[in-house]
Amino acid sequence: MLEKQNLLGLTQSKFKDFFSDLSEKPFRTKQIMQWIYHQGVYNFGDMHNFSKALRDKLDSIASLDLPxxxxxxxxxxxxxxxxxxxxxxxxxxxxxxxxxxxxxxxxxxxxxxxxxxxxxxxxxxxxxxxxxxxxxxxxxxxxxxxxxxxxxxxxxxxxxxxxxxxxxxxxxxxxxxxxxxxxxxxxxxxxxxxxxxxxxxxxxxxxxxxxxxxxxxxxxxxxxxxxxxxxxxxxxxxxxxxxxxxxxxxxxxxxxxxxxxxxxxxxxxxxxxxxxxxxxxxxxxxxxxxxxxxxxxxxxxxxxxxxxxxxxxxxxxxxxxxxxxxxxxxxxxxxxxxDAACGQLAGKVIDKSRRNVGRN
Known part of the structure; x- marks a missing residue:
């Protein structure tokens, strides 16, 4: 099973290409970006100006998953x-x-x-x-x-x-x-x-x-x-x-x-x-x-x-x-x-760089 594409990574031009590949009109780009960024909607099923067929298609191939x-x-x-x-x-x-x-x-x-x-x-x-x-x-x-x-x-x-x-x-x-x-x-x-x-x-x-x-x-x-x-x-x-x-x-x-x-x-x-x-x-x-x-x-x-x-x-x-x-x-x-000040951010990292930094 192919991994779904997270559409949060698409620019406006890449959204247009994405919808073109689905044989959808360019105006879909503005619609979906408004749903995501202006309405805060991340569920395709709630995007009611999309046809049911398009909503189902998006559900099968794409996601809008937040980290x-x-x-x-x-x-x-x-x-x-x-x-x-x-x-x-x-x-x-x-x-x-x-x-x-x-x-x-x-x-x-x-x-x-x-x-x-x-x-x-x-x-x-x-x-x-x-x-x-x-x-x-x-x-x-x-x-x-x-x-x-x-x-x-x-x-x-x-x-x-x-x-x-x-x-x-x-x-x-x-x-x-x-x-x-x-x-x-x-x-x-x-x-x-x-x-x-x-x-x-x-x-x-x-x-x-x-x-x-x-x-x-x-x-x-x-x-x-x-x-x-x-x-x-x-x-x-x-x-x-x-x-x-x-x-x-x-x-x-x-x-x-x-x-x-x-x-x-x-x-x-x-x-x-x-x-x-x-x-x-x-x-x-x-x-x-x-x-x-x-x-x-x-x-x-x-x-x-x-x-x-x-x-x-x-x-x-x-x-x-x-x-x-x-x-x-x-x-x-x-x-x-x-620990949120400048220079303090550390997170948790599985180091793949194979180096030993700052350990004197």
Whole structure:
């Protein structure tokens, strides 16, 4: 018996192809996307503007299955973390962060991560596999359905959960298209952000493929230190990464910006000299309007070798960037009491990468 196709992974164009193969008219695409994304209906039998023959056919070959939620964890500051099971005893994590003017959903793109960034809990878990498009979109629907009960909404989606999005290109690009599609979630391009550690060839492709926002996990201003913190830098050093970022800024017809993420590690990358070097790097490559830095206090996890920079060091670092003309913010730690803060997402991963990361 053939496995049913989960239609949650289909973009508008792929839905049209799907219905064409069933000898159905193109308007079926809009109908089914409205049922799924606007009405929250996942049972073909309830789609009453479909003929019974079509409903029966869809039931036999397709599904609209949401992923299985193992637990829902509510932080004291309003953050919600879902632990989602994806078979083979693998779990991923998805996090909702409420703010005054918006609600940001942080989603995963892989089960684990192969990049082994030394300050990241996910990187310590190893890597199992890429997520399929329906598993990425399923996270958003799980969160949307839960939050609707509390009259909360998702205004922003960021690919900053488990995994490196640009090592899972096609599913991530398709998921972005669905997030932007008015027949689906209808988010603006500025409210969907792909975060990458710097997979340069993929970053160039993404620049021409999906018009979403970009965040770069930089974390060090020069190659020697970044080679340690973000090992992929050995393959794609900072100069190549900056060239790719510059290409991204100029690839679209609409104005683009880049957010550079910088985790603050005590006595590692938080010195005055580090701040000055970072200022010189970004001012060389970008004008004042196109680049912004987000300083992230390190969130500890078991077995880590790092400590969080103190507030005085973070403030001094930020002040140096400000005085050099670089827009800079410091991220407030949210959800750390349920291990939902930046760098803490670990899930449960059956590692297939055959490596031993961070175990000294």
């Amino acid at each position: 299985e939620v193992i637990s829902t964890n509510n932080s004291k500051d309003g953050v919600v973390k879902w632990v989602i099971k994806l078979g083979e005893n693998n779990h991923i994590e998805t996090v909702y962060i409420p703010q005054k003017e918006r609600g940001t959903l942080c989603i995963s793109s892989q089960v684990g991560c192969s990049l082994a960034c030394t300050f990241c809990s996910t990187g310590h878990q190893g890597f199992n596999r890429n997520l399929k498009t329906h598993e990425i979109i399923g996270q958003v629907l799980v969160a949307k359905n839960y939050l609707a009960q509390e009259n909360k909404r998702i205004s922003n989606v960021v690919f900053m959960g488990m995994g490196e999005p640009l090592l899972n290109e096609s599913p991530v690009y398709d998921a972005c298209q669905i997030l932007l599609d008015d027949w689906a979630f209808g988010l603006s391009r500025r409210r969907v952000t792909v975060s990458s550690s710097g997979i340069v060839p993929a970053l160039l492709r993404m620049s021409d493929t999906v018009p979403v926002s970009l965040a770069i996990s930089l974390h060090a201003p020069e190659d020697e230190l970044r080679d340690i913190l973000v090992p992929i830098n050995k393959k794609y050093p900072i100069k190549e990464l900056m060239k790719a970022c510059h290409y991204y800024l100029n690839a679209g017809s609409q104005e683009r910006h880049i957010l550079f993420e910088y985790v603050m590690l005590e006595n590692v990358n938080d010195s005055v000299e580090n701040a000055k070097t970072l200022s010189k790097l970004l001012n060389f490559w970008f004008d004042r309007e196109s680049a912004k830095v987000n300083l992230i206090p390190f969130n500890p996890f078991p077995e880590t070798q790092y400590k969080t920079s103190n507030n005085k060091s973070i403030d001094k670092f930020q002040d140096i960037l400000h005085r050099s003309g670089i827009r800079t913010t410091t991220r407030r730690t949210r959800g750390d009491d349920v």
